[in-house]
Amino acid sequence: MPRHELIVALGTSRYRIERPWGDIPTGVGTPSDVACAADGTVFCQLRQDPYDPAGPAVVVLSPDGRRIDAWGGDAVADGHMLSVHPDGRVFVVDRDAHEIIVFDRAGKRLGGIGRRHCPGEPFNAPCDVAFGPDGSIYVADGYGASVVHRFTAEGTPLGRWGEPGEGPGQFSTPHGIWVLADGRVAVADRENNRVQVFDAEGRWLADWRDHHKPMSVHGAPGGGLYVTDQVPRLSLLGPDGTLQGRCRPVLNGAHGIWAAPDGSILLSEISPPRLTRLAPIV
Numbered sequence: 001m002p003r004h005e006l007i008v009a010l011g012t013s014r015y016r017i018e019r020p021w022g023d024i025p026t027g028v029g030t031p032s033d034v035a036c037a038a039d040g041t042v043f044c045q046l047r048q049d050p051y052d053p054a055g056p057a058v059v060v061l062s063p064d065g066r067r068i069d070a071w072g073g074d075a076v077a078d079g080h081m082l083s084v085h086p087d088g089r090v091f092v093v094d095r096d097a098h099e100i101i102v103f104d105r106a107g108k109r110l111g112g113i114g115r116r117h118c119p120g121e122p123f124n125a126p127c128d129v130a131f132g133p134d135g136s137i138y139v140a141d142g143y144g145a146s147v148v149h150r151f152t153a154e155g156t157p158l159g160r161w162g163e164p165g166e167g168p169g170q171f172s173t174p175h176g177i178w179v180l181a182d183g184r185v186a187v188a189d190r191e192n193n194r195v196q197v198f199d200a201e202g203r204w205l206a207d208w209r210d211h212h213k214p215m216s217v218h219g220a221p222g223g224g225l226y227v228t229d230q231v232p233r234l235s236l237l238g239p240d241g242t243l244q245g246r247c248r249p250v251l252n253g254a255h256g257i258w259a260a261p262d263g264s265i266l267l268s269e270i271s272p273p274r275l276t277r278l279a280p281i282v
Contacts, residue, residue: 007281011236011245014281015265019250020274023067028055030273033081033216033256034266035090037105041068042266043090044275045082045256048073050096057092058082058107063262065277071107081128081176081216081256087153091129091137098123100139102155113137113155122149122157128216130177130185132200138177138185146171148187148202161202166192169204176216178225180239186225188214195227197241208241216257228254228267250276 006017022042024031029046036042040063048055057072057079072079078096085091089110090103098121100113115121124144131137135153147162148171162171176188184205185198195208195217213230220226223239232253236245254267254276265278 008234008247008249008278009245010234010247010278013245015247015249015278016281017249017276018279019269019276021266021277022059022061022065022275024059024061024273024275025055025070026273028053029057030270031256031268031275032079032270034268034275035082035084035256035258036260036266037084037088038086038261039063040261041105042260043082043084044268045079045092047079047270050077058090058103060105063260069106072103075101075103075107075109080126083129083131085131085137085153086135093126093129093139095125095127095143098125100126100129100137111155113139113151119144122160127173127175128177130179132179132185133181133183136200138179140174140177140187142171142174142190146174148174148177148185148198150200150202159202161198168207169196169198169202171196176214178217178219180219180225181223182239186217188217188227190214195225195237195241206241208237210243211235213253215253215255218257218259220259226257226259226265228257234265234267249278 029048032047033045042061056070057076060069080095099116114123127142128140137151139149146164150158172191175190197206230253256268267276
């Protein structure tokens, strides 16, 4: 038990901070991202350097945090972010291998998008992946490039947009991406200290500012958006980008975020390496 119970408020909701949460192995990578399947199963991305001791790339937890599986160490070189498709497939962004690897829930490789170890074909150290209401796939290609790619649910290219810069539709490290329920695409434009919003085809719609190096974005109840940044803080925005609440649930900024089916919010921290759970207080 912690020496003190910590409570945060986000909009009209209050949460109890639980950290470290979940049976995550130590010494074999850092929790770079977290995602949930529809049944509440949790997938934690462990980022590892290929020259570090071998370990799993993905740890699978039950909704109450028990470890039920671990896999991917031989398949993933540099896992940066991951996301669970509505159809249950697990997409892992293998950043330095320039590939999005597609797995089933048990860790069997089903395929991939991008030519592995071939920068620019089409990815150049990509950051994050998200899915549209129709199953389409969006990739924030943010370290070696400054673009967003769009694919069909089967991985057929549908186009791309973006270039380096500070203007509308330009990026400096598009680090996180999420597709809202109405099809708008929100991109954490990290080094430009903003979230940019586009329509499904990439037409610029808005800048949502006052976010210091935003790291990850995720849909919130009512069509809004959660944003983590390096202040560090967690922000709740309304569907039009208006600020509805803020809190400080982690020490040095959450690299990844996912809203679990039970109403809790999961945050992945790199320093210190752990998962944090925000448990709703009813």
